[in-house]
Amino acid sequence: MTCAEFVDYWNHHLDERSRGDSTVPAEIHRHAELCEVCRSHARVFRVMELSWSPPMMPAGFVDRVLAAHERQAVVISFTDTSGVTAPPSQSYTVAVQSPTRFTVTAPGVINGTYTQVANTSVSNAVTGIIDTTNVIFVSISAHGAKVGQPVYLRFVNNGTTDGVYTVVSSTNANTFAVKTDNSFGTNGSCLMPRFLGTSGGGFTISRGTNATFTTPLPHGLNPGDGVYVNFSTSPPADGQYQVLTVPNPTNFTIVVPNSGNGSQNGQNIFPLIPPPLLRSGNISVQYGTFSIGATDNGNSFSLAQTPLNAPTVFNFFFPDYKYPGALSTAGLTTPEFQLTSDTTVADQMNFLQGGILGNANNTNGLSSFGTGGNNSTGSGTIVLDILPWMTPAYTSTTGGLSSLVDALNSLMCGGQLSASAKTYIINYANSLPAATTVGAMRDRVRAVVHLISNSPDYTVQR
Ligand SMILES: [Zn+2]
Numbered sequence: 001m002t003c004a005e006f007v008d009y010w011n012h013h014l015d016e017r018s019r020g021d022s023t024v025p026a027e028i029h030r031h032a033e034l035c036e037v038c039r040s041h042a043r044v045f046r047v048m049e050l051s052w053s054p055p056m057m058p059a060g061f062v063d064r065v066l067a068a069h070e071r072q073a074v075v076i077s078f079t080d081t082s083g084v085t086a087p088p089s090q091s092y093t094v095a096v097q098s099p100t101r102f103t104v105t106a107p108g109v110i111n112g113t114y115t116q117v118a119n120t121s122v123s124n125a126v127t128g129i130i131d132t133t134n135v136i137f138v139s140i141s142a143h144g145a146k147v148g149q150p151v152y153l154r155f156v157n158n159g160t161t162d163g164v165y166t167v168v169s170s171t172n173a174n175t176f177a178v179k180t181d182n183s184f185g186t187n188g189s190c191l192m193p194r195f196l197g198t199s200g201g202g203f204t205i206s207r208g209t210n211a212t213f214t215t216p217l218p219h220g221l222n223p224g225d226g227v228y229v230n231f232s233t234s235p236p237a238d239g240q241y242q243v244l245t246v247p248n249p250t251n252f253t254i255v256v257p258n259s260g261n262g263s264q265n266g267q268n269i270f271p272l273i274p275p276p277l278l279r280s281g282n283i284s285v286q287y288g289t290f291s292i293g294a295t296d297n298g299n300s301f302s303l304a305q306t307p308l309n310a311p312t313v314f315n316f317f318f319p320d321y322k323y324p325g326a327l328s329t330a331g332l333t334t335p336e337f338q339l340t341s342d343t344t345v346a347d348q349m350n351f352l353q354g355g356i357l358g359n360a361n362n363t364n365g366l367s368s369f370g371t372g373g374n375n376s377t378g379s380g381t382i383v384l385d386i387l388p389w390m391t392p393a394y395t396s397t398t399g400g401l402s403s404l405v406d407a408l409n410s411l412m413c414g415g416q417l418s419a420s421a422k423t424y425i426i427n428y429a430n431s432l433p434a435a436t437t438v439g440a441m442r443d444r445v446r447a448v449v450h451l452i453s454n455s456p457d458y459t460v461q462r
Contacts, residue, residue, distance in 0.1 A: 001031045006038045010045045075286040076104065084279035085220035085249065091366050093385070108217040109275040110194055112140030114153075115187040116160055122177050124168045131168070134180045136160065140192055141174050144268045149228050150240055152272045153178070156189040164226070164272050191277075195219060195269040202265040203231075208258045211236065215269060218249035225273050227254070232266035235259040240272070295351075302347050304339055349454050356384060356450045363438040365390055367446070386445045395435035395444045401426045404445065408452055417457045425451045 009028055032039045074094055080086035092104035116136045124131045125147040138153065145151050145167050154162045165178035195201055195215045203213045213219075213229075221227060225243045229236075236256035245253045295306040305316045312318075317335035322328040327337070355369040365387025389395070394404040405425055409417040429447050433440045452458050 001027050003031075003035060003038055006031050006035070007041060010042070014045065014048060077284045077286075078281055079283070080279055080281040082278070082280045084276045085218045086279065086281055088217045091368070093364070093366070108193070108195065108220075109191050109277075110140055110143070111189060111191050112138060112143070113187065114138045114155060114160070114190045116158075116180060116182060116185055118183045118185050122169050122179075124179075125170070126166065126168050131179070134183050135168075136165070136178050136180050137175065138178065138190060138192075139175050140190070143170075143174065143176060143192065144194060144196065144230065145170065145176055145192075145270070146230060146238070147176075149230070149238070149270070150226075150272055151176075151178070151228070151270055152193055152274065154191040154275055154277070156191070158186040158188040159184070160186060160188075162274065191275055193220075193271040193273065193275040195271075201267065201269070202263060203267055204263040205236070205256065205259050205261050208261060209255050210253060211256045211259075212247075212251060212253045213267070213269065215250050215252075219252060219269070219271060220249075220276050221252050221271055221273065222246060225271065227252075227272060228270040229254070230268040230270070232264050303351055304344050304347065348459075352453050353450060356446055356453070363390075363442055365442065384449070386442065386449060389445045390438060390441040392435060392441070395429075395441040397430050397434065400435065401429050401444065401448070404429075404448055405452070408448055412449075412452050413455075413457050413461065416461060417452065417455060421452075421455045421457055425455075 006028065009025075013024070032042050075089075075091050076087075077089040078086035087106045088108070090107075094102045094104060096102045114136050116134070118134050119132060120135050121130055121132045122135045136153075147167050147170050150164050150166050152162075152164050160180070160182060165180070167176045168179055170176035195217065201213065201215045203211050205211050221243045223243055223245055226240055227243055228238075228240045230238050236259045241254040241256070243252050244255060247253070295303045296309065310316050314335075317338045319335050320333055321335045321338040322332065323334045323337035323340075327334050356367060358367055358369070365385055367384050367386070389404055389407065392400060394400050394407065402422075405417070405422050409415055409422070425448055428451060429444045432444050432447060435441045435444055
């Protein structure tokens, strides 16, 4: 047995001793008797074995890591060759079909299900009477449609006619009914074009009547198309308007009744045109360029180091560096603290904020450094995916946040987060808006990730 084999044995033994292998083979004993150096090592190993528990992976850890890997996001840039609006160039979560094929979900169209019923009674909220007629009941989560407004509905298969329908009844936020001339019963899936203004859109009114809209995704509208606008604040009045001009894929203009000039966010836009379902073209895919901004120096968002770009053969730390103060006085050599100062700690916090708290407009759980992780331009960056935790079970004030901090403590700190740090983090997250919307749940998870990544327990892991 060689000395290297001796040390190797002990490494494995310490890693795996929790599995019940506590018998030290005779040849290890023989080597220790003959070799003074290894005998000395063995004494340290024995102390470690008696005093220190190996880090155990939390239950389900491997499964979660593999699942996260399968949710891998890539940045796709689309170029349409079919004359239809291309999907936005942005970060997408991939579903892998084969080594040369994957699918993503196109944004900008919400989907649900419908049931078409012949000769049924519906309380028509538009006319105020009970109609006995042919009705399509539509179930789309958080559809945003109001009674009396038109919507474009696209039905998948089953013979129901696609087109513009008027909402005649809506009993809750997730269902509404429209009338139809079709007198047969059927059901299936359906789609509705709609842009939620709160996801990054807004409008500006100039000269009292000229409204210019910005949509978070390419809207696909052309001059002359109909569009129903549910304004966040009135005037202007909610209503059906005709698109006047389309300056670019994410802007369009309409003329509204005389209103005050100014800008607002948060309108809902319902294009009254078929959604762009059949389209084709070219793509370029970036699997991530690992762009994480200024890592060396130069501004307040810096880590003061870039991987594989150390200034000397000693890496970023001089081996004899002593941090001034108590550590130095105690005679300790602390090269790892050469990069740590009041300034670099604040810089690091700002740097991480850039990657975690950016991308304020999306609620898909993805965020990234710089532009190009979720934005429509730029390059692929390291993407953070917090969607699995954006649930009430992880973000509610009662119990949820505690579960969240525990779960992320396992993932990020190997369970080493101190009780007081946990309390601080939970209290801060509790001070944020209640987890009643996807955006609020996202903000709570992001806050917890940010605070854990800035905690001493994360920065200095043992
Ligand atoms: Zn030896």
